[in-house]
Amino acid sequence: MRVISVLFLVLVTAATAYAGNLDFTLHKLDSGRPGPTILVIGGIQGDEPGGFSAAALLVSHYKINAGAVWVVPNLNFLSIIRSSRGVYGDMNRKFADLDPKDPEYEAVQKIKEIIRDGQVAAVLHLHDGWGYYSPTYVSEWQCQQRWGQSVIIDQETAETARFGNLQELAERAVAAANEHLYEPLHAYHVKNTHTKTRDTETAKEMAKTLTYYAIGQGKPAFGIEGSKNLPPPMRSYYHLRVIESFLTSFGVEYERTFELGAPQVAEALQSNVAVSFFDNKVFLDLRNARERLRYIPLKKDSAVEYRPASPLLALVSAEKSLKVYFGNTNVTQLDPQFMEFDSSLTAVPMEIDGERRVVAFGQAVEVRRQFRVEPSDDYRVNVIGFAKAGLTDEAGVSLVQSELRPEFSVDKGGRIFRVEVYKGEKFCGMILAAFAQEPPRMAAVKANLPRLRKSGALDLGR
Known part of the structure; x- marks a missing residue:
């Protein structure tokens, strides 16, 4: 396992921008x-x-x-x-x-x-x-x-x-x-x-x-x-x-x-199409993002503070949502879910592909096969895209990509999923679990499986 870290070389913190109030920024490279x-x-x-x-x-x-x-x-x-x-x-x-x-x-x-x-x-x-x-x-x-x-x-x-x-x-x-x-x-x-x-x-x-x-x-x-x-x-x-x-x-x-x-x-x-909110409690990698991302946890009764990874990235209010622009491109639209925040946690222990790591909020971790958040009495976990009847805390559950509904991923490719951590009903922070892309050859084989099965080429019992 390795942690994917986005270098926030552009240290710009902004409140939510309204059309007409987008100030330019000066960056001094000395x-x-x-x-x-x-x-x-x-x-x-x-x-x-x-x-x-x-x-x-x-x-x-x-x-x-x-x-x-x-x-x-x-x-x-x-x-x-x-x-x-x-x-x-x-x-x-x-x-x-x-x-x-x-x-x-x-x-x-x-x-x-x-x-x-x-x-x-x-x-x-x-x-x-x-x-x-x-x-x-x-x-x-x-x-x-x-x-x-x-x-x-x-x-x-x-x-x-x-x-x-x-x-x-x-x-x-x-x-x-x-x-x-x-x-x-x-x-x-x-x-x-x-x-x-x-x-x-x-x-x-x-x-x-x-x-x-x-x-x-x-x-x-x-x-x-x-x-x-x-x-x-x-x-x-x-x-x-x-x-x-x-x-x-x-x-x-x-x-x-x-x-x-x-x-x-x-x-x-x-490489710079990303944004974090409220001191990295929420981090979104928006490369190839879905057109709309719903129920993004944001702090209740507070201006939306965010840090863009590029000076070309800005959030603009649009009715009850936030449009994210990267230069000329509207990369996605965020539907906020405003809630109370908890600051008692900054990281959680995870097991990723059999290796234990303590992962800080605001990170994306690469997953080859499976991951799980270690259970604790201090918090509960909600993995967006996973559901099991009667289960209210998803900590301790080992998850593979096929168990997550792709339409709930951050990206259009169905690889990147939000792992949200709560203390009671208060939001503690988010981690992104990014499943590794399949090698092109394996992806091509999977794409051809239906045809191969129909032709009998995969009937190993003959």
């Missing part, structure tokens, strides 16, 4: 060693998941070894969960002038303050744009009017304390990314919008943006665009390629927990 501080921002436009997903991976899967990286992965969180460019208009056009009555006024002022912070040496702003930018016309989707697969600068150089050679730094980042393309069409180019001139409609629009505001504050800033013509994980892959090149140029040292490729990026993103 090495404690000399080096510049780079601010990375994603999610200003909610329909650009390649950018904000890459920013989230910086928070959860990177370690900074020299210098610092500050990350805002969810600047316009409401627009992210609505998958909208901007619920209240385009936030990236609100940095030159903004009415204090604008619903996003406070958020814009707050990110401006972060940009102006004396520690911030440069800004990287992440986007996804349609098509593939090319300095020469190739086709409708690959030309000067497109934005995808480009590094955006407002001008060739900037009067800043450091890193004012914008064109040179952008060209270096582009060259590095272009050494790792999946196909030539994905090549990056530098796009200079010549914002300061204000002699084109594009330049006039860019004068209202976050990057141009940053340059006006003496902070070199770069826009990084993935292509909306590519799947989101591949966009995030290219974003990270460009970001890493910039960090190297800036003198920031880093390491990551995964090999950098589009499949690995997709896998890394899915």
